[in-house]
Amino acid sequence: MGSIHVSGGKILCGETTIQGSKNATLPLMAAAVLHKGMTVLHNCPVIQDVECMRLLLEDLGCHTGMDGHTLWIDASEIQKNELDAGLTAKMRGSVLLMGALLGRCREVVLPFPGGCVIGKRPVNYHLDMMRRMGTEVVCQGDRMVLRTGKLKGTVMEMPFPSVGATENGILAGTLAEGRTYLSGCAMEPEIQELGSFLREKGARVQIENGHVAVEGVKELHDSEYVLMPDRIVAGTYLLAVLGTRGDAVLHEVPAAALHVLAELICRMGGSLTEYDLEKKAQEWKNCTVRADCRGRKNAVLFAETAPYPGFPTDLQSQLMAVMASCCGSICHIRENVFENRFMIAAQLKKMGADIRMNENEAHIYGVPVLHGTELYARELRGGAALILAGMSAEGVSRITPDDYIKRGYENICKDLKELGADVSWEA
Structure with a gap:
């Protein structure tokens, strides 16, 4: 200290x-988990939140490396679906792995995330969306267990334009069965960045005027991407x-x-x-x-x-x-x-x-x-x-x-x- x-x-x-953008890097790192292969991110900031997310991915079974401001993530294998409690306590962005791991593994155990003490920042928006997509949610003490046989597309009006919940909806919808349509969404530039990144990996994502439409695909492919400032x-x-x-x-x-x-x-x-x-x-x-x-x-x-x-x-x-x-x-x-x-x-x-x-x-x-x-x-x-x-x-x-x-x-x-x-x- x-x-x-x-x-x-x-x-x-x-x-x-x-x-490079912190708030764009973290959701793109989570999105890399959706693909059984390689993701390369350029202009990646060398900051503690990125390092914390990198360690979370390593703990799940991914192989990662950082060369200057270039980060590579090989998510060919995921060996576990429970996030490390010590790491999630340090960073609110860990909640973005909810949608990604449900799409990839159909199950995730997520300790309640930490981060800055600036407000309640509830995860109920995230959980409500996952339930609408066919996920069972069980809260056990200080952690959440989410399971699904198969994520299915849904139509949902968001009660508040939450950035994280919008990103989790996009991540969950990418490999889901059918079409996910969300309205009342957050429209931050970092969300547009997530959509652009996923399209380059083969996802079918459209984001415009508070609306998000995601057509589920079977798989994604390797890609490189330059992050926004x-x-x-x-x-x-x-x-x-x-x-x-x-x-x-x-x-x-x-x-x-x-x-x-x-x-x-x-x-x-x-x-x-x-x-x-x-x-x-x-x-x-x-x-x-x-x-x-x-x-x-x-x-x-x-x-x-x-x-x-x-x-x-x-x-x-x-x-x-x-x-x-x-x-x-x-x-x-x-x-x-x-x-x-x-x-x-x-x-x-x-x-x-x-x-x-x-x-x-x-x-x-x-x-x-x-x-x-x-x-x-x-x-x-x-x-x-x-x-x-x-x-x-x-x-x-x-x-x-x-x-x-x-x-x-x-x-x-x-x-x-x-x-x-x-x-x-x-x-």
Whole structure:
């Protein structure tokens, strides 16, 4: 367990490249289990969640390897269908193996998954879908046992556009008998990425306007795939530039997936300029963005988290941290996705922030200056947000532990240093 040290007051003015997407990599790794053969993923981020999922696959009987940012998975043999409890406790994404293993093995024993402490995040949406597809679900203490003679396609209106449940529905439907049609689905870019990946493996998946249609196939085939860049990492660094009134360049930005954040930055007086954007079906594949926030101004902002294309809950903490030191600005945030997303408010108040809470709403009144201090990170995005707060503060901040941050950011200290920040890691 290490810590991250931040000396505030530096204006960002460098350039860096955005890593591959965490939230796209994990479902694609789960999808590899559906195929009795080889999957190769390029632009894979070297982060703790990916390593945890890789170890889960190894424990199931897969052979895997990592060469730089290329991950290969040989799922020719699956030797067990019970997930390791110690590994699933570390990562919420392990729940995605539910649909994949049911499709491949027709049975899975899944301990209740862990991850960040940001809310209840129930698995009932996942279980309801599996039941609709012909699965028996038995809860035994701290684990779930799911069995099916054969997964069968179904028609289902989702009660909430859950990203994980949508992905599990796609995974389960890929090898199911017949057609699966889901409406009211999540439409995050990472879900589109899963559909694109599966089509290249021979699956019949269509995703459009909140609807998912999957025609079950008998088998998949070997494939290679280049992962999209991480929109949340890109959004974090764009907000860092805004917070320091910087002028920086980010390469490999999924600009088409960040339009809500872009509008907010422009309302604050910043400007975003896109370069070298190749017009493809997936525009996020290749885009360089210059973020010029030297003219940042006071503003009254309202941000309300919502499923895509709304403002991402995964950027809400970073926005709060940045607005806390924008003197004269007022930001009203309404959190609609996770009930514990305001956990960093107490840490920001230690730095002198003026934040007033009322259930799922927060009013942030920008103060002239925050003060560096000892800070405690309790979850992934909140940890990154505390680094952003430290960059805008007077003095030195120390964020402990760094474990949560490493779950999603490959090397946040290196990236921010390349952008001009005074950030370092200490064991």
